Amino acid sequence: MAIDNALRHQPDEAAYWVNRGNICEAQGDWQRMSTAFERALSLAPQLPEARTALAVAWRQLGRRRQALGLLEQSPEQDYDWLCEYVLLLLLQGAGDKALKLLDQVPDSDSLQGVADYVAEAGHGDLAAPLYRRVLQLDPDNDTATYLLASLNGESAIKAPRAYVEGLYDRHAGQFEQRLVGRLGYRAPELLAQALATRLPDAPACALDLGCGSGLLGQSLRRHFPGLAVDGLDVSAQMLAQARSKGCYRALHHGDAITQLALLPAARYPLIASTDMLIYLGDLEPLFAVAVRCLEPGGLLALTVEAGQSTEPELQPSGRFRHSRAYLEALTDRHELQLRVLEPFDLRREKERMLEGLMLIAQAPITETETP
Secondary structure (H helix, E strand, O other), X not given: OHHHHHHHHOOXXXXXXXXXXXXXXXXOOHHHHHHHHHHHHHHOOOOHHHHHHHHHHHHHOOOHHHHHHHHHOOOOOOHHHHHHHHHHHHHOOOHHHHHHHHOOOOOHHHHHHHHHHHHHOOOHHHHHHHXXXXXXXOOOOHHHHHHHHHHOOOOOOEXXXXXXXXXXXXXXXXXXXXXXXXXXXXXXXXXXXXXXXXXXXXXXXXXXXXXXOOHHHHHHHHHOOOOXXXXXXXXXXXXXXXXXXXXXXXXXXXXXXXXXXHOOOOOEEXXXXXXXXXXXXXXXXXXXXXXXXXXXXXXXXXXXXXXXXXXXXXXXXXXXXEOHHHHHHHHHHXXXXXXXXXXXXXXXXXXXXXXXEEEEEEOOOOOOOOO
16 A cells, blocks of 8 residues: 555654545544554644544544543644534533534534534434524525434435535545445446346446446446446536546436436436435436336346335435335336346445345337347
């Protein structure tokens, strides 16, 4: 690893230890992250980002009281410091102190950022009152309304575009390292493998819905080397990651339903999507436009987070789950023939594997074509 070589040559360079700590954070290696930032602070005690990052590592290691004390001694209190400090206060049962501190936050966007930080750390119950405060300042805030609904177990049709776009723009730089490296995410490769075993001939082109950083595009090109893949995503930062891989014919910025509705009918022999439908509750509008864009006999291939209900289930994570029964009803309604509908390990969450569902369905073949 390049950072190890750099540290061997310049072990007293604080910036290198910060880089090492950031890598460890993306890998979820909290002990090595702690060691790296402790060393960075010993070399440069005034580094605010190192102090806050060390508090994060200590929190993950169960050393919450020490982490709180570390931040209380911080000479510089920036926004990252505020997010972590509020989270630690809430975890220590000092909610009143946290809310009093948040009275000084100047706008609803900044307050929502703190709430998002708490929720993304896995403490949705503690984030709920923060989202309620956001809505007091900005009653029309769709993202706060949606996330509060997810925490309260209420229903919703889909995640607001601003929420999904902001989420992935923020995490684009570390997306693959966290999702693939730490969470064991293999849905793109598994879907591409399933398609390769069921397609006697490689399709000429494909559309990757919610292409993200390009993981599915890469897997499709590995199994179908001559395939022309178009990608579509709401996050400009994720599209930049996908573009750097060089595996797409074209990349488009926008939401799936709107963009599909603008495409000519019967354009693609394959439309595929991995882990995008977790932000759509009602899949009916997506299926309607996707089926319209499939060539006769074309394939719709996708993965979802597996649920149990006959209706979409909004989770406290802000993601939707969809059941086998729900997907079977959708494919039947749109006259698609099921080729695959099977469970698989989707990714780790809170030290356990979440179950996903893989669906491959075929559009009707017209009478003029031979099966």
